[in-house]
Amino acid sequence: MSTNPAPSRAMAWHIFRKDWKLLWPLGIASIAGQVLLAALRHYSEPFSASEGLQATCALVTLGLVIAMVLLIVLAVQQEAIPGVDQDWLVRPIRRRDLLLAKVLMLLLLIHGPIVAANLLRGFADGFPFTPILHAALLSSYACALVFSLPVMAIAVLTRSVTEAILSALAVFFSLLLVRLLVLAILYPFTHTFDFDHVTDDTGVAWIWQSLSMAVLLLVTVAVVLLQYFRRNTRQARLLFIGGFLVFMFTPDLPWRPAFAIQQWFSANPDAARSISIAFDPARHATDAAAAHADFQLLTEDGEEKQQKKAENRKKHKKKSADGEDAPAILLPLRFSGLPAGLVLHVDHTALRLVDAVGNTLYHGTGHVFDLPFPGNGDGSALPYQTLQIPAEVVQQAADQTLRLELEYSLTLLRPHALPPLPALSREQRQSEAGYCASRIDDGGAALEVSCRAAGNVPPCISMVLEQAAGARRNPEKFDCALEYTPAPLQFSVDPFEHSDTELPLHDPSGAVHYPIDKTQLRDAQILISVYQPEAHFSRQLVIPQFRLRDWQATAPSTDGGSDAADATPPAGTSQP
């Protein structure tokens, strides 16, 4: 007969063994699901998987998620915490040992297999050990953050699987309702709700998302600890709901502080010191299409989303009396002091229209745009910026002299060329873009280039098809979803990230002839450039006298006229 209690680690292992005895079928299902999913993903490389394989992956993922949820909830609820009748409460079981046993179960049956399966997948894909291990560990961490810990937190707050599922659904729908109510208060008289946040689809989205994730981590860990060490279910439930509310609303925090934080992460802030922005009233464009032709979009997807968002907002705002939308305002700008060889990205423009007595008539955002390498040698660029101002504001103040205040959040990006890739290549190692491979698509209209990396592929790359012997090139194609997340915070559930780009072999409109077509691919190569942020900075532009009617664009879809010829407004100046 022993006289001393067994050491903590031994008791945690003892409790884990008891749980395993009860739950081994789910444990095996979890491990097998991880391995199967990794295998399926491996066989779907390097290009997009067939529909059948994708459907199989989706089914396996669903089954795996169900198995893991059941495993976590049942393992935790073997010693349910809420309630006063559980036998374990009167046993000399250390709460620390109990928690360790459950964490052990998470590590051995869920996160261990995630890491192991991803390591196997990475080895099978030919990646070296260190990046795979790093990516697999980060992936496991991401899974813990968004999946295991929240599920565990729900499990410690409930007594059965049914209660856990119903509680999770109740909390989800309650929070959704709260969000809808808040939006209804913020945007009254609308028929649909916009769930987007101001930083969504921008490079700084990671800031509030990271804060939101940190809140989630803190809340779930606090709930679990509170339950295991204080067994105060009421407090823990309140904390859980309150924490989730904070988690849900954190990404709604405003743009300005997010970008201020982003500026701390500038690699080379001095690179932007010379850049200034001015209003250039002498250059007057009335045709929106012509104005847009002046500059190249780096973030096509982002631009499209921004436009769609603005249109949606506009659509659902209270309509003006005649029901017509106002044409966009085209603002001629002059950027000077642009460093050679860098790309300037306008992350965000906050605009405010103020009338003669100082009342704000409108505040909103301008469209994002990019300035590629300044071509005219003097470091200047002359873009037009589109400002979408609601029709009722334009109608009300079209002929008034207003003050236009613009605050620009900008990022300088430095391109970095990677070694070229043969146009028709099997997989080839790239230093930063991971492994890349190319093939002609089924219709023969484009060259598909797929890159994948253990970890993250660079968020912004450009590709151009070039004849190896000469200087002939097809148009450059960008694949940018700009995000400025610092390396230590870059992680996702899938440790192997993809980037798929299509390089067209002829102009779909037929207007332009592309020099490299399907027949010349044998001698062609793909030039890949990676764009990394160099400096984040802001500039302010105040135009003291601005008349909306003077700068309305003439577009075929709109009937708003422009008498810009009469307008000679004074130029504003930027303030660094």
Next chain:
Amino acid sequence: MTTASVVQADDVWKSFGRIDALQGLSLAVPEGSAYAFIGANGAGKTTTIKLLMNMLAPSRGTASVMGVDTRRLSPEVLAQIGYVSENQALPRRLGVGDYLEYLRPFYPGWDRALETSICKRLQLPLKRRIGELSHGMRIKVALACALPYRPKLLILDEPFSGLDPLVREEFMEGLLLEAGDVTMLISSHELGEIESLSTHVGFIDAGRMLIEESMSDLGARLREVRITLEHPAAVPANLPKEWLQPRAFGNVFSFVDTRYSENDLGERIRALLGPVRHIDAEPMPLRTVFTTLARAARDGAIQ
């Protein structure tokens, strides 16, 4: 000389929302005693026990078990306490044998031979899952899980509830034969079962302890008195408050004397009721004590 209390509660309150389940309850279970904790349904017995086992936290007041505040019961203290309750939620998916095997390492004093003996005596089906067992069998499993480590304190909360007489007898046999030298706190409505082993009694009503004393003292001071008078009996208006449940029929007057004293009873009766033909004062079984006190408490005769 006073005996040290193994269980002590001082002015303990427990509220569930607006309901005060315990209202300043105080209790002391002396070491080596078998304490019968009795009271009507909803009086607060189970709440008190759950509070003593740290399954619930008191709203006010303090309680201690084996000298340790119940809010700080360590595994070392819990390893010396056996607990059996009618509501005890044992792990349903584990087999009986598996559960005993699981519990062993948590108790440094676990005696395998005693475990085997208890399981044999209680005829436990070691291979079957706990969830598949009847209520009575589960209670026996709970007892089998509470005795093999020879606890110093055994807390039983309605252990006989729902048990048929045979199982009840087996349970009591198991308890009396295997428990050894232990302090016991038993809450039960089966007063006949616990009377023989109880040394102390605590009567709780509406969350307050109304009577708490040793069985011998209680037996000595509580008597069912039956008086045959010389004339037709009637309940006097100025009845002493320690006389409970007065009844008169024919020449007979009966009551429960809660301050019985052989020396002056006759004198007091004669002074109040007149000439007496015969006085008969009988000790009361625990069941009658309980019903008398419960009725008196309900009617506000004792507070």
